[in-house]
Amino acid sequence: MKLLSFLLFLNLGANSALATVKLALNWKPEPQFGGFYQAQIDKAFAAQGLPDVEILEGGSGTPTVQMLANDRVDYAIVSAEEILTNNSRNPDHAVVALFAVFQTNPQVLLCRPEVKGKNLSEIFNQNITISWQAGLTYALYLKNKFHPTTPQFVPYLGGLSSYLQRDQFCQQGFATSEPLLAENAGKPGHVFLVSQEGFNPYTTVVATTLKNWRSNPTEVGHFVAAVRQGWTAYLQSPQNANAKMSGLNKSMERPLMDKSSNVQKKLIEAETGELGTMNSTRWQDLIHQLEELKVIKPGLKAADQFLEQVAKTVTK
Amino acid sequence: MRKLLPFASPLSILAMLIVWQVSANLHWINATLVPSPLQIAQTVLEQRAEFAQAASETCRAVAISFALASSLGLILALSLSTSEFLERAFLPIAIFFQTVPIIAIAPLLVIYFGFGLPTVIAAATIVGIFPVIASALVALNNTPPIQLELFAFYRATPLQILWHLRLPAAYLGVYSGLRIAAGLTVIGTVAGEFVAGGGLGALIDSARTQQRIDVVFGCLFLLALIGLSLIFLLTLANRLVQKWRPLLQAL
Amino acid sequence: MADLVSQIQNVELQFRERLILKDFSLVLKPNTVHVLMGPSGCGKSTVLRLFAGLLRANSGTIQLPEKSVSMVFQEPRLLPWLSVRENILLPLKLKSGKAGSPEKASAPWLQAVNLADSADLFPHQLSGGMKMRAAIARAMITSPQLLLLDEPFAALDEIQRANLQKLLLEIQTRDQLTILFVTHSLVEACQIADELHLMDGKHGKIRETLVRPEGQINFAQLLAAWSEEYKQVMQVQSAAEAIA
Numbered sequence: 008m009k010l011l012s013f014l015l016f017l018n019l020g021a022n023s024a025l026a027t028v029k030l031a032l033n034w035k036p037e038p039q040f041g042g043f044y045q046a047q048i049d050k051a052f053a054a055q056g057l058p059d060v061e062i063l064e065g066g067s068g069t070p071t072v073q074m075l076a077n078d079r080v081d082y083a084i085v086s087a088e089e090i091l092t093n094n095s096r097n098p099d100h101a102v103v104a105l106f107a108v109f110q111t112n113p114q115v116l117l118c119r120p121e122v123k124g125k126n127l128s129e130i131f132n133q134n135i136t137i138s139w140q141a142g143l144t145y146a147l148y149l150k151n152k153f154h155p156t157t158p159q160f161v162p163y164l165g166g167l168s169s170y171l172q173r174d175q176f177c178q179q180g181f182a183t184s185e186p187l188l189a190e191n192a193g194k195p196g197h198v199f200l201v202s203q204e205g206f207n208p209y210t211t212v213v214a215t216t217l218k219n220w221r222s223n224p225t226e227v228g229h230f231v232a233a234v235r236q237g238w239t240a241y242l243q244s245p246q247n248a249n250a251k252m253s254g255l256n257k258s259m260e261r262p263l264m265d266k267s268s269n270v271q272k273k274l275i276e277a278e279t280g281e282l283g284t285m286n287s288t289r290w291q292d293l294i295h296q297l298e299e300l301k302v303i304k305p306g307l308k309a310a311d312q313f314l315e316q317v318a319k320t321v322t323k
Numbered sequence: 324m325r326k327l328l329p330f331a332s333p334l335s336i337l338a339m340l341i342v343w344q345v346s347a348n349l350h351w352i353n354a355t356l357v358p359s360p361l362q363i364a365q366t367v368l369e370q371r372a373e374f375a376q377a378a379s380e381t382c383r384a385v386a387i388s389f390a391l392a393s394s395l396g397l398i399l400a401l402s403l404s405t406s407e408f409l410e411r412a413f414l415p416i417a418i419f420f421q422t423v424p425i426i427a428i429a430p431l432l433v434i435y436f437g438f439g440l441p442t443v444i445a446a447a448t449i450v451g452i453f454p455v456i457a458s459a460l461v462a463l464n465n466t467p468p469i470q471l472e473l474f475a476f477y478r479a480t481p482l483q484i485l486w487h488l489r490l491p492a493a494y495l496g497v498y499s500g501l502r503i504a505a506g507l508t509v510i511g512t513v514a515g516e517f518v519a520g521g522g523l524g525a526l527i528d529s530a531r532t533q534q535r536i537d538v539v540f541g542c543l544f545l546l547a548l549i550g551l552s553l554i555f556l557l558t559l560a561n562r563l564v565q566k567w568r569p570l571l572q573a574l
Numbered sequence: 575m576a577d578l579v580s581q582i583q584n585v586e587l588q589f590r591e592r593l594i595l596k597d598f599s600l601v602l603k604p605n606t607v608h609v610l611m612g613p614s615g616c617g618k619s620t621v622l623r624l625f626a627g628l629l630r631a632n633s634g635t636i637q638l639p640e641k642s643v644s645m646v647f648q649e650p651r652l653l654p655w656l657s658v659r660e661n662i663l664l665p666l667k668l669k670s671g672k673a674g675s676p677e678k679a680s681a682p683w684l685q686a687v688n689l690a691d692s693a694d695l696f697p698h699q700l701s702g703g704m705k706m707r708a709a710i711a712r713a714m715i716t717s718p719q720l721l722l723l724d725e726p727f728a729a730l731d732e733i734q735r736a737n738l739q740k741l742l743l744e745i746q747t748r749d750q751l752t753i754l755f756v757t758h759s760l761v762e763a764c765q766i767a768d769e770l771h772l773m774d775g776k777h778g779k780i781r782e783t784l785v786r787p788e789g790q791i792n793f794a795q796l797l798a799a800w801s802e803e804y805k806q807v808m809q810v811q812s813a814a815e816a817i818a
Contacts (some may be wrong), residue, residue, distance in 0.1 A: 073534060076355060092534050097355045136438065141525060142532025161438035161520045162528060164430050302533065473651045476626055477668045487668070491655045568655040569696045
């Protein structure tokens with residue numbers, strides 16, 4: 008009886024006013040999330056008067072935007088195109104972008120050095136194998152841009168095993184991860200940034216539901232401020248957060264993590280404005296691209312996808 | 324009630340679809356997580372070319388894999404039934420392949436067979452072959468002793484006993500194994516397509532990435548249809564066999 | 575050896591460390607219906623299987639007939655996927671790989687057992703009596719010299735049993751067959767036996783052989799006489815037990 012009461016209390020406790028705020032990541036802890044862990048380490052969330060923030064690790068296929076839209080978490084890391092896809096198909100559960108970590112889309116195609124081609128246009132004309140998740144928006148974009156394409160497109164199974172075994176091979180990747188892993192494995196390759204082909208959505212975007220923003224605008228503002236604080240600190244000095252993430256993610260060793268956090272800096276820092284800020288033009292470009300690819304139905308407005316007000320620093 | 328028997332299956336499916344649609348209309352279920360039947364139908368219609376292409380690729384893979392699993396399974400079962408030593412030696416291998424989930428093995432198959440149809444067929448055949456072996460082996464090893472004694476009395480050769488007695492007597496077991504293998508082959512095909520590409524498996528994978536749950540459900544319905552069609556063909560084949568020879572009667 | 579078709583001499587047979595038969599002997603005369611009776615487990619079916627060549631004795635001699643032996647088991651043992659005609663032809667098919675002209679080979683026997691109209695039916699479409707008739711026809715198709723029967727009519731009703739006993743005797747008379755018939759029923763033995771062999775409960779020795787008197791005899795008198803003998807030999811308590 009006593010044990011039962013205790014367990015009930017714990018459960019109730021989880022749903023009480025002392026409840027944690029949940030932030031869902033869409034991958035394992037890696038430097039692309041460094042600023043969030045830094046904010047935790049620096050107690051930036053507490054300093055903004057927020058309750059404890061629980062960072063939920065993700066993995067392959069973690070449906071963060073669906074988790075967010077269905078109120079399983081308070082905040083989530085999604086991509087800009089996921090926000091648009093959700094808002095187009097699920098307008099009653101709209102989500103909004105608050106903070107974009109990557110100003111430059113870090114998605115890349117990593118190709119073996121044996122593959123001939125100076126740019127993606129030439130690559131897509133080769134008799135090679137390209138391994139990627141066929142449903143990724145940039146995959147659709149590139150196939151459409153370089154149609155008709157020559158390579159054999161195969162599913163991406165994670166990791167680098169196929170890349171390391173085959174020479175006429177390219178695969179999807181993140182600028183901060185796979186190219187460095189390939190170098191580590193002794194098979195450095197050619198790296199082609201997708202953004203250079205004109206597809207440059209904001210990536211690693213902190214989002215929340217429109218409903219949450221309308222109900223708790225102050226809390227949302229403070230959350231974003233804490234996140235910005237964390238990222239600012241992380242970019243200056245990533246060691247502590249890297250140490251923490253290295254402990255959480257055994258698949259990325261510490262030296263690699265440090266290298267990764269260095270490489271990503273130039274993709275994160277904004278030319279103008281503060282860290283994480285967004286603008287209508289880029290959202291509008293993305294909307295046009297997705298409409299053209301028939302990924303979304305026409306009608307979405309750029310201004311409804313992100314909160315300009317929150318993009319400014321909120322001071323306590 | 325007996326008059327309604329032929330309609331039991333279609334009626335229950337219809338009832339389920341109606342309840343589902345009504346629940347969706349009344350917002351009792353979340354449309355983003357579980358789209359309504361009408362929504363799914365609309366999506367399939369809109370993207371019918373893509374669905375048709377994917378479904379035909381999966382059908383082809385299922386057909387080839389089922390044929391392979393059935394024939395190889397029967398040959399293996401026959402071979403193992405001739406020797407208890409062989410049967411026992413093979414057992415641990417069979418248990419290993421039956422219990423290790425195909426999703427875990429499939430990426431390894433890509434290394435051996437490459438991307439595309441060969442891996443899909445390999446995955447589906449591995450999943451489909453074991454129920455055929457298991458059922459056929461049990462059936463072959465359980466020929467009624469009284470019939471075996473009859474054939475011993477006639478001094479029948481082992482080949483005569485196999486052809487005239489053990490094989491026909493094993494029909495029920497073999498048929499049951501094939502029915503189980505039918506559904507499993509579809510599952511194995513999709514698992515193979517997840518890693519090797521092509522067919523409804525690849526379409527599901529792509530749709531998941533794009534949060535297109537309606538496309539996923541469309542694929543699931545088509546997969547169910549493929550599985551049901553295969554079982555229907557088996558049932559039809561069995562009916563024809565029974566008309567020719569009553570192989571399912573008790574010995 | 576014109577006086578016998580087959581015989582077993584001083585046979586001992588052990589099965590799974592149990593002594594079934596010890597010093598067992600039995601001579602089967604030509605054109606004779608031999609009936610074997612005894613308590614359950616005394617080895618009657620074992621004796622049949624020795625004559626059938628399905629079992630080997632540990633010691634002693636078995637002399638089998640020059641021509642073929644056939645057997646009808648307790649169950650019809652028809653193959654469900656073969657028609658009546660095909661079941662009847664099975665022994666010929668296994669012997670030679672083919673049944674010759676199936677129609678020619680099977681027709682007389684289908685006629686003899688009154689199954690000509692059911693030749694193309696399958697076993698599940700037959701009654702118990704029809705199945706047993708098919709089994710008899712199957713046994714007879716190889717023109718055996720010796721026919722072994724192991725309680726073949728035990729599962730049938732009175733009328734079917736009577737019809738099949740009549741059929742068996744007709745065939746026996748026509749083909750001058752030697753029959754070895756195992757039964758639990760003294761009534762049945764009285765109806766068909768030329769010689770009734772009573773087996774011991776212990777190791778199956780034949781305690782007594784009762785011979786049917788020559789000429790016409792009254793069934794009830796024969797039954798009464800043999801019941802009395804049976805009671806004494808088998809040491810059962812009452813005539814009812816003997817008749818059962």
